Structure formats: structure tokens, C-alpha cells
Amino acid sequence: MIKLEPRxxxxxxxxxxxPVFAFLLTVLTGVILFSSLGINPWHALVTLFYTPISDVYxxxxxxxxxxxxxxxxxxxxxxFKAQIWxxxxxxxxxxxALTGGVVALQLIDAEGFWVLPLxxxxxxxxxxxxxxxxxxxxxxxxxxxxxxxxxxNYIALNILLWGVHGPLKDPQGFNFPESAMFGDSALMPIxxxxxxxxxxxxxxxxxxxxxxxxxxxxxxxxxxxVIGMDHGAARLSGFKxxxxxxxxxxxxxxxxxxxxxxxxxGPIGQLIPSVxxxxxxxxxxxxxxxxxxxxxxxxxxxxxxxxxxxxxxAQIELGLPLALTNLxxxxxxxxxxxxDVFINFRLRWSGPRKPASAxxxxx
Amino acid sequence: MIxxxxxxxxxxxxxxxxxxxxVANNKIDLDIHAGDIHAxxxxxxxxxxxxxxxxxxxxxxxxxDVLWExxxxxxxxxxxxxxxxxxxVFQHFSLFDTLTVTENIALALGKExxxxxxxxxxxxxxxxxxxxxxxxxRLVHSLSVGERQxxxxxxCLVQDIKLLILDEPTSVLTPQEVDTLFETLRQLxxxxxxxxxxxxxxQEVKALCHRATVLRAGEVSGHCLTENEDAASLARMxxxxxxxxxxxxxxxxxxxxxxxxxxxxxxxxxHFGMSLKDINLTVxxxxxxxxxxxxxxxxxxxxxxxxGETLSPPGTLFFxxxxxxxxxxxxxxxxxxxxxxxxxxxxxxxxxxxxxxxSLLTGFLMNLLRKGFxxxxxxxxxxxxxxxxxxxxxxxxxxxxxxxxxxNLQKFIIGREILQQxxxxxxxxPTWGVDIGAATxxxxxxxxxxxxxxxxxxxxxxxxxxxxxxxxxxxxxDGRISPLTPTEHASIEIVGRQMAGDFQAAS
Numbered sequence: 001m002i003k004l005e006p007r008x009x010x011x012x013x014x015x016x017x018x019p020v021f022a023f024l025l026t027v028l029t030g031v032i033l034f035s036s037l038g039i040n041p042w043h044a045l046v047t048l049f050y051t052p053i054s055d056v057y058x059x060x061x062x063x064x065x066x067x068x069x070x071x072x073x074x075x076x077x078x079x080f081k082a083q084i085w086x087x088x089x090x091x092x093x094x095x096x097a098l099t100g101g102v103v104a105l106q107l108i109d110a111e112g113f114w115v116l117p118l119x120x121x122x123x124x125x126x127x128x129x130x131x132x133x134x135x136x137x138x139x140x141x142x143x144x145x146x147x148x149x150x151x152x153n154y155i156a157l158n159i160l161l162w163g164v165h166g167p168l169k170d171p172q173g174f175n176f177p178e179s180a181m182f183g184d185s186a187l188m189p190i191x192x193x194x195x196x197x198x199x200x201x202x203x204x205x206x207x208x209x210x211x212x213x214x215x216x217x218x219x220x221x222x223x224x225x226v227i228g229m230d231h232g233a234a235r236l237s238g239f240k241x242x243x244x245x246x247x248x249x250x251x252x253x254x255x256x257x258x259x260x261x262x263x264x265x266g267p268i269g270q271l272i273p274s275v276x277x278x279x280x281x282x283x284x285x286x287x288x289x290x291x292x293x294x295x296x297x298x299x300x301x302x303x304x305x306x307x308x309x310x311x312x313x314a315q316i317e318l319g320l321p322l323a324l325t326n327l328x329x330x331x332x333x334x335x336x337x338x339x340d341v342f343i344n345f346r347l348r349w350s351g352p353r354k355p356a357s358a359x360x361x362x363x
Numbered sequence: 364m365i366x367x368x369x370x371x372x373x374x375x376x377x378x379x380x381x382x383x384x385x386v387a388n389n390k391i392d393l394d395i396h397a398g399d400i401h402a403x404x405x406x407x408x409x410x411x412x413x414x415x416x417x418x419x420x421x422x423x424x425x426x427x428d429v430l431w432e433x434x435x436x437x438x439x440x441x442x443x444x445x446x447x448x449x450x451x452v453f454q455h456f457s458l459f460d461t462l463t464v465t466e467n468i469a470l471a472l473g474k475e476x477x478x479x480x481x482x483x484x485x486x487x488x489x490x491x492x493x494x495x496x497x498x499x500x501r502l503v504h505s506l507s508v509g510e511r512q513x514x515x516x517x518x519c520l521v522q523d524i525k526l527l528i529l530d531e532p533t534s535v536l537t538p539q540e541v542d543t544l545f546e547t548l549r550q551l552x553x554x555x556x557x558x559x560x561x562x563x564x565x566q567e568v569k570a571l572c573h574r575a576t577v578l579r580a581g582e583v584s585g586h587c588l589t590e591n592e593d594a595a596s597l598a599r600m601x602x603x604x605x606x607x608x609x610x611x612x613x614x615x616x617x618x619x620x621x622x623x624x625x626x627x628x629x630x631x632x633x634h635f636g637m638s639l640k641d642i643n644l645t646v647x648x649x650x651x652x653x654x655x656x657x658x659x660x661x662x663x664x665x666x667x668x669x670x671g672e673t674l675s676p677p678g679t680l681f682f683x684x685x686x687x688x689x690x691x692x693x694x695x696x697x698x699x700x701x702x703x704x705x706x707x708x709x710x711x712x713x714x715x716x717x718x719x720x721x722s723l724l725t726g727f728l729m730n731l732l733r734k735g736f737x738x739x740x741x742x743x744x745x746x747x748x749x750x751x752x753x754x755x756x757x758x759x760x761x762x763x764x765x766x767x768x769x770x771n772l773q774k775f776i777i778g779r780e781i782l783q784q785x786x787x788x789x790x791x792x793p794t795w796g797v798d799i800g801a802a803t804x805x806x807x808x809x810x811x812x813x814x815x816x817x818x819x820x821x822x823x824x825x826x827x828x829x830x831x832x833x834x835x836x837x838x839x840x841d842g843r844i845s846p847l848t849p850t851e852h853a854s855i856e857i858v859g860r861q862m863a864g865d866f867q868a869a870s
Contacts (some may be wrong), residue, residue, distance in 0.1 A: 005383060006383070007383065010715065010763075217736050217737055217739075218735055218736050218737065219727065219732050219735055219736065219737055220735065222720070222723060222737060225716075225720075226713060226716075226724065229713045229714075229715060229716065230709055230710070230713050230714075232706070232709050232710040233709065233710050233711070233712070233713050233724060235672050235692070235710075236670055236672060236692055236702065236704060236710045236711075236725075237692060237693065237696075237724055237725055237727075238671065238691045238692035238693025238694070238695075238696065239693075240691075346383075
């Protein structure tokens with residue numbers, strides 16, 4: 001019989017190995033899935049994970065896909081460290097896109113270096129507003145942030161839809177639910193000529209470094225980690241729980257907003273109904289897959305971006321539905337959570353007992 | 364007095380129980396005769412709890428035999444143990460606050476309880492017979508801790524009982540209540556019931572028990588007749604040969620008041636909490652004030668209002684003459700407060716964080732910060748200083764707090780607070796669950812801090828500890844604090860009466 005047995009101490013090795021195991025198990029399940037669909041699994045895996053990045057263009061596209069996910073995920077790593085479960089990066093991203101987009105649309109003909117920063121800041125503020133509401137509800141009414149942030153995702157999406165179907169619709173747009181294209185001064189500069197890699201990627205990497213410094217070297221970051229691990233200890237040391245709740249929610253919301261405005265002022269160039277194919281949700285998986293560690297999150301982001309591109313590729317080459325991306329995302333998270341059990345537990349075969357030799361005594 | 368000729372009730376032969384990474388019990392033999400009061404002695408972590416769980420059927424031993432009245436048995440679960448006539452009183456009671464005594468006992472007995480009115484009669488009869496008056500229809504939350512313990516004991520006695528196991532039963536009692544409990548236990552034993560008395564308090568063991576089995580590090584370090592031993596020789600068996608175990612400290616009187624509590628009343632927020640009522644207390648520079656008390660009499664609330672976790676009305680709390688009633692914990696620390704909370708893992712130290720990070724947790728005012736950034740090098744040095752000066756046994760400063768034993772973690776926390784050179788140190792249960800060697804080290808450190816002129820307040824349930832280190836002593840009961848007496852003029856008897864709420868009991 002197999003038994004789960006507490007390890008007594010967290011296994012550090014397992015904490016790092018778990019995402020790797022989760023990925024392998026996901027691939028294995030994929031193989032079974034493709035075989036039973038009558039598709040050559042090797043071919044399918046190559047299509048999913050290799051073909052999209054088999055050329056330079058593919059690699060740059062991966063960077064484009066990775067940008068919003070990375071910005072959201074690095075922000076989420078901060079709140080999650082505080083054990084506040086902001087599931088609303090998607091809504092905060094959409095609000096960032098919307099508010100930043102509205103500002104950009106007012107400035108279509110404006111010129112000057114100040115236009116883009118203004119648009120970006122508006123986007124960040126939009127995201128902060130959205131997460132700030134959830135933080136306010138949590139601090140003052142003890143509302144569960146998981147529920148409020150999820151609900152606010154739908155509100156944000158519907159406000160965006162209302163906007164592009166109504167007041168923000170391009171008058172010359174043949175009644176398509178899209179805004180006008182933003183003016184040139186409101187668009188992100190391209191980083192690598194001839195590709196779609198834009199300034200947002202630089203911002204994303206900057207955010208990664210900034211968050212790493214915040215969490216590993218600042219006293220505020222230390223307080224955030226403490227409050228996530230033990231409220232009692234934080235109170236006894238005089239750390240302000242309510243302030244930290246606001247701070248972490250605003251950081252993650254602001255960064256999600258930045259991701260949103262970087263998309264619409266970047267590769268998209270206008271407000272459309274489908275600003276995000278679920279980047280905000282993918283970022284949750286990325287944050288956990290990367291162990292809330294900045295470096296880990298960068299790696300996980302590229303895997304997740306690859307899944308998005310692989311899903312599109314599989315649709316074209318193998319005729320598989322785009323839902324394949326979601327399926328793989330779901331499996332990845334599922335297996336990750338399952339493997340994480342082994343950080344604190346180990347499997348034990350209970351059968352004839354071996355004599356214990358090198359055991360130390362209690363206490 | 365019981366002799367070896369009285370029949371064996373319970374025998375353990377070679378009981379071994381392993382847990383991952385440790386052997387809790389290693390080849391333990393134990394004989395308990397009918398009518399015997401048998402002590403199981405040992406420090407925290409010596410394996411006492413595991414052994415009694417084996418006897419009560421909560422833990423299955425990996426090896427070894429259990430013989431009950433000469434017959435080998437496998438005690439598969441507590442229900443089976445109860446059927447055989449084994450009763451157990453745990454350190455932490457398993458009673459429902461909102462039910463009556465009778466209902467609680469009925470729940471514990473299950474089908475054997477019978478109907479409630481006749482059970483109530485039985486409870487009354489049993490409790491009177493053994494001098495432990497309880498009213499069967501009282502709600503448990505209205506009972507004192509001592510009374511709750513009686514409920515637990517009576518629950519065992521309403522069945523036919525042959526072996527009663529008590530786990531550290533005196534830790535929640537006033538000295539007078541302890542005497543009453545011992546009377547009851549002696550009466551039970553004289554009727555032929557065997558008693559297994561688990562404790563680490565040597566005087567009590569000598570006073571009550573006929574025989575003792577001493578455990579150390581999971582093994583039996585000795586069987587003895589208590590009349591042939593004294594407290595020192597029992598302590599030796601508990602801790603081994605090379606641990607210092609005794610110390611006495613000169614008493615001294617403080618000079619100027621440093622910590623002052625004036626007419627502090629805080630109504631309890633929760634239904635089962637304790638309100639603080641008109642507390643007046645002064646701790647002077649260069650003295651240790653000890654507050655005794657049975658758990659749940661307002662200690663937690665008092666400590667929280669001193670640390671700043673709960674704020675109090677202005678004008679009720681002063682540090683060095685400054686009103687701090689409305690200041691937050693970090694401001695109070697800046698004014699010279701050090702604080703050792705009752706929970707080591709949790710409030711005192713964060714289990715999954717390294718010692719370095721844990722030293723930053725309250726040590727951040729030790730010049731470890733630079734413009735909002737952590738100076739990790741200085742923090743590491745500070746951690747090393749704590750570990751060296753307080754002899755914390757650890758794999759290093761990057762070891763997580765939960766990898767330390769209780770005693771070592773307590774030394775770390777005390778060291779972290781003392782090295783900040785506080786003018787005021789508030790320590791809750793500073794040696795609770797700590798082995799004798801570590802406890803002595805902690806006491807010495809507190810005395811050294813006192814001699815440097817700090818004002819120290821120690822809240823403890825261990826009255827012997829308070830008599831050892833406190834210069835003035837008092838008790839907390841029902842949210843009030845008794846007048847303080849110089850320890851030299853106080854007696855255990857008087858403090859015991861104060862613990863029970865009789866504040867007139869001053870010398």
C-alpha cells in the first residue's frame with residue numbers, strides 16, 4: 001500500500017524539481033492524447049513546442065507573446081508572496097488597456113515625447129484602480145479577494161466591450177467594434193527593426209529586476225514576505241497589514257495595467273474586443289510555475305508564450321482546436337499542484353519494514 | 364505502600380516507535396502494578412507523549428509487546444483501551460464549551476453513556492466520592508481550568524477504571540488545586556487503580572509517586588523507587604551527566620520605574636476571551652517582576668497590550684514616563700521594548716524563514732536597514748552573534764527556524780531580544796517546553812540583563828521558575844493583577860492563593 005507521509009521539513013530539491021516534473025507529465029499526457037486522436041505524437045509535440053520558434057521570426061514573436069504575460073506574472077509574484085490571491089490580473093490588464101486606450105484616443109493627433117508616457121501611466125493607473133477596489137473591499141469589509149477580483153474581471157471585460165461597441169467605436173470603422181488606430185506618438189517604439197518586438201519587453205525585464213530588488217533587498221519586500229507567512233509575527237513586529245495589502249494589490253494591478261496598455265499601444269495599436277487571450281490567467285500559472293521567483297518566472301513565461309504560439313500552430317498544421325492551449329495550460333497547473341504535494345510529503349510503501357540504521361532520536 | 368508482590372497491571376516490553384528522522388521510543392520496558400502511582404519522567408521530546416499514546420491505542424508501536432494483567436494485547440484504538448479500563452486525561456482538554464458537563468461526558472462515552480439523568484447522578488456521586496465537586500448541569504465554558512480537568516478525570520472514573528493516565532496534569536493548576544488533585548489520586552490508588560503520572564516536575568513526582576521511570580532521548584534512562592531518590596538525582600537521570608541544572612540568583616530591588624501600567628481596563632473582544640480589569644503594575648529598572656497565573660486568566664491579553672498588538676486607552680501605559688498606550692509595536696521597540704511571545708514558532712519566529720531573516724524580524728532597529736534596504740551583511744553578523752553568545756545549536760544562520768529544537772529556538776529568540784539591549788523586556792513563558800540545560804542558560808541571560816539595569820517582566824505558569832528568577836512576584840487571576848510582593852517575603856502558598864483570586868493573601 002502507498003502512503004503519504006509528512007517529510008517534517010520542506011524539500012528544497014522538490015520545490016525546484018516540481019515544475020520540471022509537471023512539465024514532463026503534461027507532455028506525457030499530451031502524447032497519450034495525440035495518440036488516441038490518431039495524430040503522430042512526435043509530430044504534434046514538435047509542432048507545439050519547436051516549430052513556432054524554429055526561426056528568428058518565431059523567436060521574436062515569442063518575445064512579443066511573452067511580454068504581457070511576464071509583466072502580469074512578476075506583479076502577481078508580489079501579492080502571492082503576501083498570500084493575497086489576486087486572480088484579477090486579466091481584468092486589471094483590460095482596464096489598463098481601456099484607460100490608457102481612452103487617453104491615447106484623445107491624443108490621436110497630438111505629437112511630442114510626452115504622449116506615450118502619459119498613455120502608459122494612464123494604463124498603469126487603470127490597472128491600479130481596478131485592483132485598488134478589490135484591496136479596499138478586502139481591507140475594510142474583509143471581502144474575499146479571490147471572489148471580488150474574479151468578478152471584476154467580467155466587469156472590466158464588459159466595460160471594454162461596451163466601449164468598443166459604443167462610445168469608443170471608430171466612426172470610420174465600417175461599424176466594426178474597434179476603436180480608431182492610435183496616433184504614432186502614442187505607440188510603443190519597436191526595439192528590433194523588422195519585427196514586432198516592442199519597448200514593452202524592455203519594461204517587462206526592467207519590472208523583473210525592480211521586483212527582484214524589492215523582494216530580496218528592501219525592508220518592504222521583507223515585510224511582504226513576513227505577512228504572507230505569519231500574520232501574528234507581522235503584527236508583533238508592527239508591520240502594517242492593511243498598508244501592505246494595498247501596496248501589493250496596487251503593484252500587481254499597476255503592472256497588469258502596464259501589460260494591457262503595452263499590448264494596445266504595442267502590437268495591437270487600437271482597442272479591440274479581444275485585447276487579451278487570457279494573459280492575466282496564464283500569468284497566475286506562470287507565477288506559480290516559476291515558484292514566485294523572478295528568474296523562474298522568466299523561464300515559465302517563455303514556456304507559456306510558446307504554448308500560445310504552439311496552439312495556433314497546431315490549429316493550422318494539425319487541425320486541432322485552439323482550446324488545446326487552454327488544455328495544456330490547465331494540465332500544467334494541475335500537475336504542478338499535484339507535484340507540489342511532494343514538497344511537504346513523501347510516498348512510502350508500507351510493507352515489511354527495513355531496520356532503521358542511521359536514525360536520530362527525537363528532541 | 365505498594366510492593367512488588369501486588370499483581371502487574373500493565374507491562375511494556377521493548378516498545379519501539381520510529382518517526383521519519385527520529386526514534387521516539389527505543390526498546391522501552393515499563394511495569395505498572397495494581398494500585399501503583401507510577402511517574403513517567405522526562406524532558407520535552409524524551410518520548411513520554413509517544414509512549415502514553417501507545418498505551419492508549421493512539422499510536423501503534425513498530426516493535427514490542429503490551430501485556431495487560433499478564434496477557435498480551437494489541438490495543439488497536441482508544442475505544443478498545445477504554446473497554447479494557449484505561450482512561451486518559453490529556454494536557455489539552457477535549458471539551459465543548461457550549462455543552463454541559465453531563466453532555467460532554469455523554470459524548471465521550473458514546474453508547475455506554477446511558478440516559479442523561481442517570482449519567483448526571485453517576486457523575487455527581489463519583490465526583491463527591493473523590494472530593495472533586497462538579498455540578499453536572501454547568502456549561503463547560505463557565506468552569507475554571509481546574510474544574511475542567513476534574514470533568515476529564517470524572518469522565519474516566521464513571522467507567523470501570525484500572526489505569527488512569529494523566530499527562531502533565533498540574534501545569535494548569537494552582538498549588539492548592541494540585542494538593543486536592545493528589546488527594547484524589549491517592550484515594551484512587553488505594554482502591555487498586557493504577558496511575559501513570561506524566562510530568563517533568565520533580566518535587567511533585569517525589570511527593571506523589573511510588574515509582575518512576577525516567578526517559579531520555581527516547582530510551583529508558585532509569586527505573587527507581589522515588590523514596591530512594593532526591594530531586595537532583597532524578598534530574599540527573601532526565602538530562603544526563605553533563606548538563607548544568609541548578610543555579611540560584613541574588614534578589615535585588617529596582618530603582619526608578621520604567622514600565623508602568625495604570626488603571627488599565629480592556630474589555631474582551633471575543634466571547635471566550637478575558638477582559639483586563641483595572642491593572643496597575645510597575646516594573647523598575649534593574650528588577651525582574653514575575654506574574655504567576657493559571658492559563659487563560661488574562662495573560663495573553665495583558666501581553667498583547669504591552670507589546671502593542673492591542674492598543675489601550677491613553678494614559679494607561681508608560682515607558683520611561685512616556686505615554687505609549689497608543690503607540691504601535693515598532694514604535695515601542697524603538698523606545699526600548701524587547702518582547703518574547705509565548706508562541707516560538709509563529710509570532711516569535713517564522714518557521715520557514717532562515718535564522719538570518721528571523722533576526723531581522725524584530726532586530727530591524729539594530730542598524731540593519733539603510734534607506735529602506737536591508738543590510739544583509741550586518742544582519743548575518745547579528746545572527747552569528749546571537750547564535751554564538753547564546754549557544755544556539757544549529758546547522759548555521761541559513762537554517763530555517765523550524766529545523767531548530769524548541770530549546771534552541773527559544774535561546775535564539777531570547778538572544779535576539781537581549782542583544783538589542785532593551786530597557787524593558789517582556790517575556791512570556793520564557794522556558795516553556797525547554798530542556799533543563801537551556802532553561803538554566805535562559806535564566807542566566809535574563810539575570811545578566813537585569814544586572815545591566817533593564818526592567819524585566821516575566822509572565823509564566825511555572826511558579827518555581829518565578830521564585831527562582833523574580834525579585835518581586837504577583838499573580839494574575841480573572842483579568843486582575845494581585846499586589847506584588849518581594850519574592851523573599853512571598854511563599855508558594857500565598858502566590859497560590861493569589862492565583863486563585865484571593866488578593867488579600869499578602870504577607
